[in-house]
Amino acid sequence: MHSKRRFQWTMLAPVILLLIGLTVFPVVYTISNSFTDYYYLASEAKQFVGLRNYIKAVQDEVFRKAVWNTLKFMLLAVTIETALGLAIAVLIESLKKGAKLLRVSLLIPALLPPVTVALIWQMMLSNHNGIINHMLAWFGAGPFNYLMDIRIAFNAILFIDIWQWTPFAFLLLYAGLQAVPRSQYEAAKVDGAGKLRIFTHITLPNIMPTLLLVILLRTIDTFRLFDKVNILTGGGPANSTTTITQYIYRHGVYNLQIGYGAAASIIMVGLVLLFSVIYIKRSLGGSQNEMRH
């Protein structure tokens, strides 16, 4: 028994060491820095400042705006991407021909790096040379200043994110749909159930774990929105597109205010956990229930 335990610990040791080195230590270090005035280029040692960084961040109008923008973006993007992804998955699954080709071509945006996506859209949304304004001009509309107009900029970034990540939601949900037992559909048809009833009583319950996974992954990812904002708008106009990650980058990385950036990061982690915990609990609960059965 003793030797079995030792063997188990020996096997676990590399993973535990990796976990401590790559996760536990950085998190603890970030938390400890968040209570200091750590400025990377300072010649003096960092000083403990208590909760000053947290108070300053919460009082900062720009930070509050960044939090609001991030939450708004997260709710809109996750809802639309999941709904669209599900609709496309159901549509493609019902196709008799061309499903393979559509499946592959739909995935292309999700394969592109976010920086490339931002640069492509920057060109397409350009006022003078952009293809979108050129196309609108044929119909006598525009040109629109997509990235500099306070009424449009946020929606433009949201649209680009939906364009890029709906295929990801589609892919997972499509895989989920494939796993639904055909016999359930056949039984429902024999019982005379309509399409809507089949969808709500058979399809949705069967793909619920996948749906929750999509929502969880997209929630975490939308909270980290950075590249598109930093490249396309720089957070403007008038902070209408500033996000928490961009705020952290400006203060913690570009201006090297490590202590302050760490405090803003910890607040962000708290928010992500708050929004993710429901899904994580539900997912874990689900799998435990399944195991019990």
Place this chain on the structure above:
Amino acid sequence: MRKRLAITLSLMMAASIVAGCQAKSEDKLVIAARGGSHVTAMEAVKAEFEQKHNVKVEIIGLESADLKQKISLDAKNKNGAYDLIMADDPWMPELSEAGIFANLTELGVEEDADFEESSLALGKHPYQTGDLYALPFSGNVQLFFYNKQLLDNYNAEVPQSWEEVLHIANKAHEEDNLIGYVIRGQQGNPIVSDFLPIFWAYGGQVFDEQWNAQIDSEAGQQALDTYIQLAAVGANYETTDIVSSVSEGRATMALGWPSWFIAGETASADYAPIPSKATANGAAASTGMIGNWMMGVTANSQNKELAANFLTFITSSDTQKKLVEHGGVPTRKSVYLDSELAAKYKHFPIMLEALQNSVARPRTAKWSRVEEALGVELSAAIAGTKSIEAALSDANKAVNEIMQ
């Protein structure tokens, strides 16, 4: 057998990792540079130095924010990854105070009177008066760009004041529904760089002598009012659209950096020094924002002397003349005044004039943060979410908090 093979492979992998982590050899200089034309130009001329000193020069081109981050992070290492670094001139106070640069005077690099004075001053710490820590590598200065055809259509001369700029912009907008003036209003560095020359023309200064913010002043209000009026009869674009709209005659005027419009011997729009007065009868002020790229030797370089030699080589008059052929922007008077080059590059006299009358952004180690705070408020004012008074008052407050 399998075990032995696995051990041998593991040892080989470990050896290669160790070899990869070893410090660079002594006969190599590594330069962290601003990517793009600077790297292209240096790559084109470095062979001469490499042959003479039997050394390999590796130039790493980085995006601006990435460059600042990397050179700052490397500064804490005992043996630096870079021997020479390029720095945007507003970073100089912050980087010099942090001890990132080696003292060039101590390395035997002498101050050369041939460098344009305003450019050379940027490399000293404290500004203008202190020791030399970096030399000007690229002599960028903002210019006023205009579409000559459009100005001729309105019988307008090149404007000398912002009152005239606004008048022409209004005319272009009202008579032909053209973009009167293009502002570069993206939040952050773009809007601050675009606004400050107008602010300076109105007699404004970001700080007084005690480093108290002076943005919320009469000059600030007048300048921002003019800026918003220009935006109202114009457009708010990013760089590519600014260049194409002015060059193609859809917009009349804009401020810009020379490399946007001027490539080699040709320019896609006409140019002049930035109007220096608020009104035709007003007092003239220096308004051309200087934006030189500096180069210095890192304090943690293991090849300081060789790096100093390279710095002397790359900023020498002879090399600058060669760099010009590859898109370089000179910082030496002798290069601007070279008759052969001046005949070929028509913008040289204007560039030199603009450099000589240029203004440096405030020399504080906190400029990046000040710029960030000011950019937020200017963006709010042009977007209409704040009044001019509220935006300037909030900017003043935010900047004073940063400077505390």
